[in-house]
Amino acid sequence: MRRFMDSHQLAHAPAQELHNGAFTAHAETPARARDILAAIGTAEPATDHGLAPIAAVHSDAYLSFLQTAHARWRAAGRPGDVGGYVWPVTRRRPLALDRIDALVGQFSFDASTPIAAGTWDGVYWSAQTALTALDAVLAGDRAAFALCRPPGHHAGADYLGGYCYLNNAAIAAEAATAAGRRTAILDVDYHHGNGTQDIFYERGDVFFASLHADPRTDYPFYWGHADERGAGAGEGATLNIPLPHGTGIAAYLAALDSALAALAAFAPDLLVVSFGADTYVGDPIAHLALETADFTPLAARIAGLGIPTLVVMEGGYAVDALGLNVAAFLAGF
Ligand code: SP5
Ligand code: ZN
Numbered sequence: 001m002r003r004f005m006d007s008h009q010l011a012h013a014p015a016q017e018l019h020n021g022a023f024t025a026h027a028e029t030p031a032r033a034r035d036i037l038a039a040i041g042t043a044e045p046a047t048d049h050g051l052a053p054i055a056a057v058h059s060d061a062y063l064s065f066l067q068t069a070h071a072r073w074r075a076a077g078r079p080g081d082v083g084g085y086v087w088p089v090t091r092r093r094p095l096a097l098d099r100i101d102a103l104v105g106q107f108s109f110d111a112s113t114p115i116a117a118g119t120w121d122g123v124y125w126s127a128q129t130a131l132t133a134l135d136a137v138l139a140g141d142r143a144a145f146a147l148c149r150p151p152g153h154h155a156g157a158d159y160l161g162g163y164c165y166l167n168n169a170a171i172a173a174e175a176a177t178a179a180g181r182r183t184a185i186l187d188v189d190y191h192h193g194n195g196t197q198d199i200f201y202e203r204g205d206v207f208f209a210s211l212h213a214d215p216r217t218d219y220p221f222y223w224g225h226a227d228e229r230g231a232g233a234g235e236g237a238t239l240n241i242p243l244p245h246g247t248g249i250a251a252y253l254a255a256l257d258s259a260l261a262a263l264a265a266f267a268p269d270l271l272v273v274s275f276g277a278d279t280y281v282g283d284p285i286a287h288l289a290l291e292t293a294d295f296t297p298l299a300a301r302i303a304g305l306g307i308p309t310l311v312v313m314e315g316g317y318a319v320d321a322l323g324l325n326v327a328a329f330l331a332g333f
Helices: 007-011 030-040 060-075 100-106 119-138 168-178 194-200 251-266 292-303 319-331
Strands: 003-004 016-019 024-025 142-146 182-185 206-213 238-245 270-275 311-312
Touching: 003 119, 030 319, 060 100, 060 119, 060 238, 119 142, 119 168, 119 311, 142 182, 168 182, 168 194, 168 206, 168 270, 182 194, 182 251, 194 238, 194 292, 206 251, 206 292, 238 251, 251 292, 292 319, 311 319
Parallel strands: 003 142, 142 311, 182 206, 182 270, 206 238, 270 311
Antiparallel strands: 016 024
């Protein structure tokens, strides 16, 4: 399987995040990408597809904000990384605000996703990595791996959060759709892929299925409940399967089988997998119980669909085991 990652992605390196009431070291580090690379050997760099496929998913106002936020923060005399302290509950009404603090609240939903000096460069190339790996699948490869980092599945059309800024999986799915593919997204990160769900919620042309920790107990709380099934033209094209803490491989595979059956009924000819290794038993911020060896049969079930597949990296924070977990997953293809 061809594997892709671009060294520009390492430019994104926020220092801290707000967690349980205190600032702690940022969990989504460049070391994650280095550890994965060490385990899988090499990766090909991305080719530049420009801003258009990103702007097909994210709003212009949000993209301008992301590109300028850090410079505006410095211009306002602030040290460190950009972070919000005020949020518009239920979005309020559209407002053309100018102060950086108002903008960061408008375009984010949590306080663990700072914008650092290299963030735009890193997130732009993470998205390009997804698009480059998609090219391999569109050209006929059975599967390809995009080592996207920073991850993307919590980012919506006009908001960041959950260590995510640009939704790499959604950008690739939209590009695949534009290329004429009937596309489904399967999200197997520990956390619900709220950004991806939001982006396609009212669309019937892209199917979204997610297995994740129950949002009644886990981040991102406000999305991913089993009764969220899509709306309008997208009614029935979203499938959420929340899982209890402690879920191991047997129960996980049973849930996966029902998601795969729903996916297969949609009859896609291209699959994007949002893969998080934070379902690992040793993950420091998560509570499922998959072992390293479990990732291979998990991936093999997905590969068993026989649909050309783009695997996009999402979370996974047990840095010492991360590379091995990713390698085990890719071995299933
Ligand atoms: C892509 C992805 O897996 N995002 C996960 C975002 C989860 N954020 C909420 C939990 C934050 C825990 N932060 C721990 C910091 C330790 N220094
Ligand atoms: Zn996650």
